[in-house]
Amino acid sequence: MTLKINIMLVSILVAIILVLAGITYTYTQTISRHTVENYQQALTKEAAKMIRMWLDHRFKLINALARTLEDLYLTQGQDPRPILKMTMAAGNFSDVYLGLFNGTMIDGANWYAPGDYDPRTRPWYRRAMEEKKLTLTRPFMDQGFWKMVIAVVVPLVHNNEAIGVLSANIILDTLQASVMDLRIGKYGYAFIIDSQGTILVHQNKSLMMTTKIQESDPALSTFGSYFPGRDAGSFSYRDRMLSFHKLTDTGWYLCTNVDQEEALALSKNTGMLFAMAMVLKILRILALLLFLTVGGFALILFISKNRFEAIVSGKDKDLRGEIIRRKELETHYRTLFNMATNAIMLTRNGIYIECNQKALNMFGLAEDKIIGRTMQDLSPAIQMDGTATKLKLTQLEQSHPSGGSDVLKWTFNRADGSEFPAEIGISTLKLDREMVKVYSIWDISKRVNAEQSLRQAQKMAAMGEMLSAIAHQWRQPLNALSSYIASLTPAFYNQMISAPFIEKLVREADTQIQFMSRTINDFREYFRPSKNKQTFEMMDAIQSAVKLVEPQLRQNNITLDLDLADAEVTMPILGYKNEFVHVLVNIISNAKDAINERQANSPDRTVHKLINLAVFKNSYEICLEIRDTGCGIPSHLLEKIFTPYFTTKGTATGTGIGLYMAKMIVEKEMKGTIHVENRYTGVMFRICLPLSPGENGSGENPAKDNKENHD
Template sequence: MKYFLLFSILFFNLLQANELKEVLLIHSYHKGYIWTDDISKTIEKNFSSDKNIELTTVYMDTKRIDEPSYIENLAKLYKQQFENRTFDLIIISDNNAFDFMELYYDYLFKDVPVLFCGINNYDKNMLDKLTFKNISGVAEEVDIEKNFELISRLHPNLKNLLIINDTSTTGHAVKKDLAKIIEKYKNKFTIEYTDNLDISDLKTKVSNLESTNSAILFVLLFKDTTGQYFTYKQSFEEIRKVSKVPIYGLWDFYLNSGMVGGLLTSAVAQGETVSKMAIEILHGKNIKDIPILEKSPNLYMFNYDELKRFNLDVYKYVENPIIINEPASVYKEHTKFFIITIIIIALLSIIVVILKANIQRREKLELELSNRVEFDKVLLDTIPNPIYYKNVEGKFLGCNTSFASLVNCSRDEVIGKTAFDFFPLPIASKNTLIDQELLNTFSTSTSEFTFYTASNEMKHIILNKAVYKNIDGSVGGIVCIMDDITERIQQKQFLIQQSKLAEMGDMIAAIAHQWNEPLVELSALVQDIQTSYLLKELKDKDVKEFVNDSMVQIKYMSKTLTDFRNFLKPSTKKKLFSISKAFNEINEIIGKQVFYSNIKMNFNYKNKNEELLIYGYENEFKQVLLNIINNAKNKIVENCLPLNKKGNITINIQRCQNFNTIEIIDDAGAIDEKVINSIFDPYFTTKQDGMGLGLYMAKIIIEEKMRGMINVRNDNQNVIFTIKLPHKKV
């Protein structure tokens, strides 16, 4: 029991750990744009350690095209693309994706939490415009003032600062922030801002800058005034070729192309921060508990080659800057070698100790494994359920004693055989198909079959199957645990018949009502023939009519008995049968009894020109109908007739997509809410002499035997029983 509990805990933990999480990453720009690529690579790297995260990435490409019609069509595309997918988290990068989410969140991703990164000019008011509140993220904030301060310190004799920008969404946002800073520094040096030149004019302006007292702040340049589009490298490298002065910037993706550096907004830092937030959410943390990081994680970063070219010492002004392309010193090289050597020696020592301990542990484990194998054999044989396991070819590899007893063979005789050696061909073929499906899908299966043992004993068996893997990860085969439900089925069948017998009193009363009119008619015929005989008016014609009329009544009475006898027979096989035929036969049995109880019974077929069929057990289904209608009739007689009030039983029959629905409604008053949820329980009854089996067996027949549903509810003073049954084999 201890091992079983431990296995169960580990199994359910494994199931929970393997739950796949789907994340959608929406980029404002295109693949190949370094800012976007760095964010993507960082997120992918941080997600790669968790195999349960599936990341889907899409690119809006709004650097190249951002017309409203394009954005609208993009929303329609995503609607079609992701209509049948459910995401656990959405990550958006940059402002255009944020604006897109503001417009189309409810249309595309309703109720999914959203994380943002790379948002310029972040303001809390931006969130107030959103229709959703499950959002957090990290803002992208370029620190222009600190870069101005850095430039002025590194170049105390600076006279001219040229600012290069474009008219993109990000460019406009930076221009707005620049205005205040330019005003502050305009008296210290001359500042020239340009975003309206073509590339050739811009190169001319840059080449004419004085090399001793000028600098450039390169913001962005993806498209010049002629409409020519550049990659991030193309525009910067064109300027770098003709520049004799240091170039500073605001983003880290220009750093390796010849930029001196600055306090840079880092795509890697944005990706690091937002991916950590994402992992917390995917591991169960509520997004509302993750505050928005309004302070952008900017870093002082510099290019060693450019610092050396212009003889700049940033260590005077910046503490612990990040320097790229810096050559390693001899000390650093030897330090690394020394550290690596120590680590290798330590690792080798640890490996030796571990190997020695491992040998001892393996010897101990081999002994424990042998004991465990013996224990598992005893455990399998102790379990009363028949159990077997077989390989991918369908050949039995082993079983417990219960299975060997079931197929009347020894264990050794079972090994190497297949299902075709022990079970009838149809059953073996069906199970072979189930096994093949399991091996393809690595899922589990539950199926049921009936067969006769070698001693001609009928068995009802439930098969619970699952695929197992070998230690190397390859598919080993299938394990099956059988559950013999023969006794349970026989008990339920007995209860069904017992519940039928419980209805016997009502049935006899129904037959008495059915026979009442034909007996009166026969009595009148006999008296009439006797009178004719005494008056000597009896003719051959009168005798013939008497016989014919009498036979009509006798046949009617005989049919009543036949209907009653058919009702008592249990159905042995599932089949398709007509709902209307079943109701007609029930009406033949109890219709007149209902009528003489001053109750009107209405049948409403919503699909009037269609014959509605049910797949199941016909007589048991009629038993359910008889029980519910009889209960309704008795309740109406009890509650309505003393008030001299006519009762109603309404039966609605309707075809739905996968089910046929039957509603049986009576107006005898609502069921007490305290007991309405208990009326389908076994032996629960509100009648003084009731057995409490009728509705319990109705639930067993409808839900277990016929794979349907039955429930009851109150509607004011009406009680509505609803039955849903499949109209095809399930």
């Protein structure tokens, strides 16, 4: 009887163990399947975020452009084409255009609509008007490129009334390249469908816009009724797994398709950890049951438990040490942050969220007066170059949406209302899982004041020469006026004074006086500083400089040769005209002195006294070459001539700041280049300046000449 009971007990124990093993296996399989699905959905979600960020960047560009057009262009009558072109380049759009409520079509790619073309009848225009917000159109064939595109459209509103629609085309190949970069394992891939299941982007282009996903494979026939109404999910068929995630505000779904075995391999680490935890729980139950028959198992489990706890304890200690180290690093970097010699300010979505002590000192504001404000709040309405601050911020955001710009100049306000110039550098970093922009700001007030002092010193040094030139210019008209006055006495005694005599005398005297007045105006214009950058003609600046120095050159028997082959061609330059005239006068005056020095060093022979000015223009810049037949510059001094206070004339006649200021004006203020080199006789200075923005051939890519429609 006892044997039967023992056999029965053992049988029951074995049965329980088998049942528990079966439950464990089934439960583990279920966990593995759910883990694979969750892992795939997580990958799909992250990929969808990347695509959404790609789209959001272009949405922000178009929204910003729409607001700019509403505020500054369409309501003030300005030509919007330049900013349409800028947005095309910034967002990598194939075209940016707008249709107005009166039927006018304005295209950023310089496409001009046929006479019967009415944008108000186009699907992209109607789509924006129906949605009344930024949205996407269905893909369509762009007749200009013969490529499939989608359009980002947004209505333009002024005074609560729709005045048109802004539209930007994105070539589907561009979106497809971003999707194809999303590799899932070795053989997995990603694609995009719309809410009806139509394939929009796929590695097999023959399926795009022609096939629905549920029609692409018989095993997917039920997928069409599965995914509508869901934001995310997974669908298994045959030996593959299809996961999808909805792209917010687009009606599209990003899908990933991967082999189930490969998906299991990708997620095996997560699945194994979870399965191990469940197995340990079941082993504890088995250990309790087996304790009655196998005491040794209890000891093994006890040892394993102690070993596991030791590992966990070690990991806990490591984690605590890592936390302490991170806190020390945070304290270290916080100290460096506040001890920096430049102002450092962090922004999120354009709003300041943190700043260091140097920023508080620089602006003279308490921290709560900076945090929560924007860059525009801390700036004057107009920047130092005459551009509105709001417009310049928009341009900065469009040209560097993710930061990483070169160092640029900016004007800020202090707490007392005074303005100060600064240089700022912008970069981005990830903070608390969000991207923030870091602004490094340097106060350059002292440097700007020093540069202004150098310019004033240069003007004062040049003023002596200019006064000498005025005296020389006036000598002849003064002699003429003196002779006119002296002729009155004998004419009176000889009874020769008559109406014709007086009229002739007055007319000739007035001619001399007008000449003297024009001379004063020329020199007064020379010493008047330019306040803002403006577009001026290179030939006008050259003529102004020639007027000022020509009397001195004639006095020294120096010939000025103007080689102006392109004189009839417009040569617009953006910069400071009067300061540029200073540069030319300084270089020509130096050439005059060099020629005179060569003549003085060679008294026994005649020096060919010549200064030549040559101008030529290419597709993106204008160059001016000034050559002389002077004594030249020693080769070991060529690198030093642009150094402040360096002169080869001696302290009696030279200040050493003329060429330094010339380099500052040409390269720093006008973004050009200045170069000097010795020639066979004398020296050649070459000045190259960029053409004024907006000129043909100014470096911009030419727009498409032919385009049939935007539909």
